Amino acid sequence: MPELPDLVHVEAVLARSVCGLPIVDARVGDPVVLRLMLPEPFPAVLLGKRIADVKRRGQFLRFDLDDGLCLVVNAMLTGRYSLATVGTPPGRDPILALALSGGTELRYSDETRMGKIYVARVDQLDQIPGFASLGVDLLSEDFTLPYIRRLVARRRDQVRQFLLDKTALASIGNAYADEILFAARLHPKTFCHKLQPDEVQRLYAAIRNTLDSAIREIQARNLPIEVKVRDFLKVRGRAGEPCLVCGTTIRRVRVGRDDACFCPICQPTERKPFVDFRNVPKRPTT
Ligand SMILES: [Zn+2]
Incomplete structure (x- = not known):
């Protein structure tokens, strides 16, 4: 999975590359991964919305959109983000592709499909599994x-x-x-x-x-x-x-x-407490 150090880099690159840009098209490769927490249908719910901010929280990446909406991704084991030019062939089949104004496409792929993408209002963040309970x-x-x-x-x-x-x-x-x-x-x-x-x-x-x-x-x-x-x-x-x-x-x-x-030498198992059996009291015989 992308771990925290990977996500710090992803967050910084995406903040530079996609913030401020409106979403002009959205495609989903596997609906099972998408969790729509709003009544509006996909992709209409995202079209025309601007990505206002990108923030990492634990293993989640959160994209704040206009109108109090957000897109939250839990990439789990094999989720990967990538940036491409609209129309170029995908390296991996994207689960979600967001075409942005100006020709950049933000893609998310996930070979094992274990990750989840939530589309929610900001006031629903607590309902996203694992998000509110983060340490x-x-x-x-x-x-x-x-x-x-x-x-x-x-x-x-x-x-x-x-x-x-x-x-x-x-x-x-x-x-x-x-x-x-x-x-x-x-x-x-x-x-x-x-x-x-x-x-x-x-x-x-x-x-x-x-x-x-x-x-x-x-x-x-x-x-x-x-x-x-x-x-x-x-x-x-x-x-x-x-x-x-x-x-x-x-x-x-x-x-x-x-x-x-x-490493068994640099990371030894815990030391066994020394037991002097001469001093262990005998069990009473019944
Ligand atoms: Zn060692």
Whole structure:
């Protein structure tokens, strides 16, 4: 899926390229992906409306239109945005194509069709599944060390599952969850309630630094928005290859419903508490 660093780039490019332009034509490739929350039919509901603003919120991209309307996209696993000239053949079959005044076309494609596109009024945003329940935005000033300490203290799951929980942190996907845990030197299966204060501090710093440096890298490359830049990642997608820090082979492990990539030396499992069996009281015999 486009993850937060990808979406920061997409947001900036789209804000420069499509803001202020009216929609002159709209086509949908698969109606299943479109969620129309208004009585007006598609595409009439969009025609003539100007894209006033583009904003990222967690993994969602929100396009504010005239008349209090908005288009909200949750790209999920395989959604991709692209910009093209109207009339040029699509690289992938677009799920949604918005032709804009001036000849630019904003396209959204999604091979697995898992993403959703909502057309709604701004006052209906809370009805969009997963939008109102988003946790703290990781690039906002509200994301602080005390905040993550409070979150972690309430969790009973494994740290990688916590990172992926969009209602807690908005938003981290599989690729950056692995990168963050590698930077924090934490095993992906570590339980949140076992994290020591210094480990939570490392986790917090790793979230900020990993996302910040990825954003800088992706912005510096400045590639077309449909290109997913992943070649600078240190563990994700590198199972079987040597760790860039210690040379140990990067492993893959199942955590919940997902596969995680990690280095078994840089990210050791939690230390087993030493049990001195000489002092374990014998069970009373009955
Ligand atoms: Zn290593």
